[in-house]
Amino acid sequence: MRWTLKPKPDPITVNALADKLGVGVPVAKLLVQRGITTFEEAKKFFRPDLKLLHDxxxxxxxxxxxxxxxxxxxxxxxxxxxxxxxxxxxxxxxxxxxxxxxxxxxxxxxxxxxxxxxxxxxxxxxxxxxxxxxxxxxxxxxxxxxxxxxxxxxxxxxxxxxxxxxxxxxxxxxxxxxxxxxxxxxxxxxxxxxxxxxxxxxxxxxxxxxxxxxxxxxxxxxxxxxxxxxxxxxxxxxxxxxxxxxxxxxxxxxxxxxxxxxxxxxxxxxxxxxxxxxxxxxxxxxxxxxxxxxxxxxxxxxxxxxxxxxEIEVYNTDRRSADKTITEEAKRQIIEQKEEQRLTTVVYDENWHKGVIGIVASRLTETWYRPTLVFTRSGERLAASARSVKGFDVYEALEGCKDHIEQFGGHKYAAGLTLLESEYLNFKNKFEQVVAETIDRNLLTPEITIDEELNLKDITPKFYRILKQFAPFGPGNMSPVFMTRGLTDTGFGKCVGEDKTHLKCQVKQEGSKVTFDVIGFNLGDKLDLIKEGKKFDAVYSLDENTWNGNTKIQLKLKDIRESI
CATH class of the missing domain: 3.90.1640.30 (inorganic pyrophosphatase (n-terminal core))
Structure with missing residues (x-):
């Protein structure tokens, strides 16, 4: 994972906004990063009004x-x-x-x-x-x-x-x-x-x-x-x-x-x-x-x-089963054909269920982090779903391959296309060539974009209460991601879950008495980084965990690494 800390917003703007809104500097920083610098803009953000819809x-x-x-x-x-x-x-x-x-x-x-x-x-x-x-x-x-x-x-x-x-x-x-x-x-x-x-x-x-x-x-x-x-x-x-x-x-x-x-x-x-x-x-x-x-x-x-x-629940169960089977088959195909060295992932099987190839393309992108296409047969032709990595326009890449495609459509990060079977290998090679010529190699390593660095003492109930009002979250307004340095486990760190793949611990930071529970899904293999009082840095988002009627703020880990 690449950790990328967003540039610090202008401190004068941040402090002025913090004063106007009566909020702490960490909240004001997040708002300025989202382009909100005035009381009026903050009001529109926190209280979206149907009257502000365009004509x-x-x-x-x-x-x-x-x-x-x-x-x-x-x-x-x-x-x-x-x-x-x-x-x-x-x-x-x-x-x-x-x-x-x-x-x-x-x-x-x-x-x-x-x-x-x-x-x-x-x-x-x-x-x-x-x-x-x-x-x-x-x-x-x-x-x-x-x-x-x-x-x-x-x-x-x-x-x-x-x-x-x-x-x-x-x-x-x-x-x-x-x-x-x-x-x-x-x-x-x-x-x-x-x-x-x-x-x-x-x-x-x-x-x-x-x-x-x-x-x-x-x-x-x-x-x-x-x-x-x-x-x-x-x-x-x-x-x-x-x-x-x-x-x-x-x-x-x-x-x-x-x-x-x-x-x-x-x-x-x-x-x-x-x-x-x-x-x-x-x-x-x-x-x-x-x-x-x-x-x-x-x-x-x-x-x-x-x-x-x-009825729909039955369809969804069938979908999950097909998705799991096809993802495993596609992964096997990539490994057997020794395609991990390519800059793109393009796989095909005529028996794959057309209804789940988009989901499978997303799963393969998560694993190999490459612009990905999954093909199956559709009548006389082959149909594919395309998925991309953050920062790369797969629609533009397909535009560069259109001599081999019958039709295509979609967005920057997701598209669909059909082509003749005779064009499959030509397309596969051309797609690899177009991506190789246009992609920034850094984009092939997953990136965590960090909004700001916090100390644990900054995470107060008031801070979290305001943070919840940033919702609804999504592209353009993602749930804030934070980084804290120099954490240590209080001694409860362990792997949890059926197959022990998740990391659970409680953390503290030097110079502060506050502690927070931490959950890191699929981060169980990083347990050694927190053992024996080792200091580590963490990237996380915040959420709430309710246990026995008690609700507490917890850190939801995205990644950890040894403190330098």
Whole structure:
């Protein structure tokens, strides 16, 4: 692990902010690092206000999108809400379809089959619309690259309104409206919305145009928060406001489906959404069909909702089993083919389950820390999921290999693609070449970015109470990471867990009486570093541990090393 301490912010700015807010210097430092230097900015950060959401009509084509939907309702046309099979797509479809159905009955939903149709807008979906007298498709979390498919739909008399957040290709589809803040010709002030976020802006615009109260939108915020967490978009600006209020809805009045997925969980955080709700919603599309997730998220009957949750739990168990097996097979393939020396990881097996190759790519990236692609067969072609390492744009790298690819799409750190089997080896070699030419070799060693150095005495109940208010955490506003030097174990250090892989101890620092319990998951092999009173430095985040009714602040280790 590389330990990288963030540059110290300007002390004059820090001290001035600490005075204005009545907080300690450690808190003020964290705020200044996040670009917060005034009382007003701090107020917006700690109290995100829905009134600070941007005017949806600032997004290019918004007026056209609203007019086309209102025309469809006026003319009693059939509308189809179309979305991808992942969390962002299914929450988007649940949001848009339930919002429209509340106002108008002729609304159908459509999620493409991951295996038969693949990612994004499909010809099969367009044919389904045309065959069922549907004249308007609202596509969410996909469509920005569907130039040929939108033209095909037009020939069949089917219009498109596209709500996407992925990067456009060289052209924009000839749809009635294309809402995508990443369009170069779109001047919307915030371009990091997820697909569900763009869908939310569209329903916000419809609500605004009809002079309906803003409260109408509140019940949809739990879906937006779920998509923001699952899609790993930055939790800054508008996303922070939407996630903050969405989590409030989840904790106070969640929809039946999300409530049944969470069970008895209280004080739900974005982490709970990411690790409890999102994998289960995803499992439906991975193992069965994404429509199961939409049904769960729009169901208002508690008993039926519980039944859907039980079914999805089965899909999730199957997903976990497939994920474990395929990860082991992929690791074996890398070792047998002696590929650890390469700068990239590219593996393929025609029998791997297409629904879990993205998860497997993430696992392999954790192990070898390289830009990674996992391929499997998909009909006549090969399909892959790509994952990257921090700081490297895998989408750009794929752009450099496009002569060997049929189609691809995605983000800086995650993408998907298809290619002909005959191009697999050509692509594999070209990808290695492109990465070798463009990657900074330092990026191939995992980095821990440290916000600030603390002494143990700085960690007070008040400090932690304010720290909790930095949430929701995510890209752009990660949970703060601290470093403390010269720690010693009080004598209780040991390995814990079923296979003794975790490190547990209690630490103190010279010149201070305070002690803190420490847990280091998967750091059991570092026990020798803390034995016999050796001094060590630790990098950690803070959380709470409740035991026998007592709640205490504990250090959650990320790494330790011998003090110099």
């Amino acid at each position: 949806p009509f600032l997004m290019k084509d918004m007026e056209k999108a609203v007019d086309r939907i209102e025309l469809a309702i006026k003319n009693e046309e059939n509308i189809m809400v179309y979305g991808d099979y992942d969390v962002d797509g299914t929450t988007s479809v649940a949001l848009m379809s339930s919002y429209l159905k509340f106002r108008y009955p002729n609304v159908a939903t459509y999620i493409p089959d991951r295996y038969e149709e693949g990612y994004g807008v499909s010809y099969k979906g367009i044919d389904y619309a045309a065959d069922n007298d549907i004249s308007l498709i609202i596509a969410l979390d996909c469509g920005i690259k569907a130039i040929d498919k939108v033209a095909y739909a037009k020939d069949k008399g089917v219009d498109f309104v596209i709500c996407d957040h992925h990067r456009p290709g060289s052209g924009i589809p000839d749809a009635v409206a294309v809402l995508d803040p990443k369009r170069e010709d779109c001047n919307y002030p915030y371009d990091e919305l997820c697909g569900c976020g763009v869908g939310f802006k569209l329903i916000q615009a419809i609500t605004q145009k009809n002079n309906e109260p803003e409260e109408t939108l509140l019940p949809y915020l739990d879906l937006v928060a779920t998509a923001i967490g699952a899609d790993i978009v930055p939790i800054t600006g508008e996303n922070r406001i939407l996630a903050y209020h969405g989590l409030h809805v989840i904790n106070v009045a969640p929809r039946k489906g999300i409530k049944s997925l969470l069970g008895d969980k209280k004080n739900v955080s974005i982490t709970d959404v990411v690790f409890i709700v999102a994998p289960r919603i995803n499992a439906a599309g991975r193992m069965k069909h994404g429509l199961h997730a939409v049904n769960l998220l729009t169901e208002e009957d508690e008993e039926i909702s519980k039944k859907y949750t039980e």
